[in-house]
Amino acid sequence: MPRLSRLLAATTLLASGTLVHSHPASQEVARQLPATGPNYRFSFGDSYSETRFNPNGTLPNPANPLGNPDAPPSGPNWVTYGTTKYNHSVVYTYNYASNGATIDDDLVEPSDPSSRTLTDQVNDFLAGAGKKPSATPWTSENSLFSIWIGMFDIEYTYFLSGNRDLFSDQLLDAEFPLVKKLYDAGARNFLFNNVAPINRTPRMLRQPSSAQAKQAEVIDGFNARLSSWIRDFGSKHTDAKIFFFDANARFTSILNNPKTYGFKDAKSYGSGDDFFWMNDFQPGSRANDYIAQVVGKDVLGNTVW
Structure with missing residues (x-):
């Protein structure tokens, strides 16, 4: 056992800490990027x-703005589409995300020992691209740092007792x-995603309704506190531009009305475009395309890339 140690508008969390609805047109007037040279994303x-x-x-x-591999085994996801399809410039993406990652293994140990926790990922970045080598000449102005973490921290611990807040x-x-x-390394553009409603994955739908409800409660509690921490960070670092994608609300809207979005249902999974779920836990390619479109057009607009 691992150890313990909602269709809604996308939103932007401004550095002032105020949560407001995001409108692409209003973002057109924000800082424009240089016309030459690539921009950078660190995921x-x-x-x-x-x-x-x-x-x-x-x-x-x-030739490959994601560097390697040539073709990710699980197919394109929202990071891939955001780099190659829903971007407004050439974007070079350094994607440190790791399968099954938790935030820190002193708190929640990943089920796979080879998984790189968020702590590991940030340290990997700082030891390499974070030093701004000549091969990766990113700047505070031309880079975006995206963080989507917490799903496995909750997946592995939601059933445990104690003070969840x-x-x-x-x-x-x-x-x-x-x-x-x-x-401190120079990041000034941050994109945070909250925890998706993994209580509605095919994996959790095999569990009793009481377990699904418990997991949903833990997710809601974590997401509420995440929003508070983001606001606090923004208020203390007013030169940072902070963007927020409410993944939980967006997933919920789709899963409540799957046919409206072209999916057959909210429960089954498979490889076809009419399946929302690719497997019993992860969204499929077309769902990821949609997520990237919302993030690229509604949340980021032309402000970052």
Whole structure:
């Protein structure tokens, strides 16, 4: 056992800490990027984001803006589509996300020992691209740092007793010093996604309704506290531009009305475009395309890339 140690508008969380609805037109007046040279994205998270990028392998380049591998085994996800389809410039993406990742293994141990926790991922970045080598000449202005983490921290612990709000704060107290390390390295554009409603995955639908309800309660508690931590970070770092994608609300809207979005239902999974779920836990390719479109057009607009 791993150890313990809603259709809604996308939103942008401004550095002032005010949560407002995001409108693409209003974002057109924001800072425009240079017309020459690539922009950079540094992605951190779990299997919802991973592309199996190896920072010691081929780096992002004109032929493959994700660097490596040539074709992620699980197919394109929202990071892939955001890099190659719903972007407004050339974007080189360094994707440190790792399958099954948790925030820190002192709090929640990943089920796979080879998984790189968020702590590991940030340290990997700081040891390499974070030093701004000549091969990766990113700047505070031309880079975006995205973090989507927490699904497995909850998946592995939601059933445990104890003060869940306190534990959520312990998780976030491990995450946000890592965000501060990124800031200290020069990061100024941050994109945070909250925890998706994994209580509605085919995997959880096999569990009793009481377990589904318990997991949903833990997710809601974590997400509420995440929003508070993001606001606090923004208020203390007013030169940072902070974007927020309410993944939970967006997933919920789709799963409540799957046919409206072209999916057959909210429960089954498979490889076809009419399946929302690719397997019993992860959204499929077309669902990821939709997520990337919302993030790229509604949340980020032309403000970052």
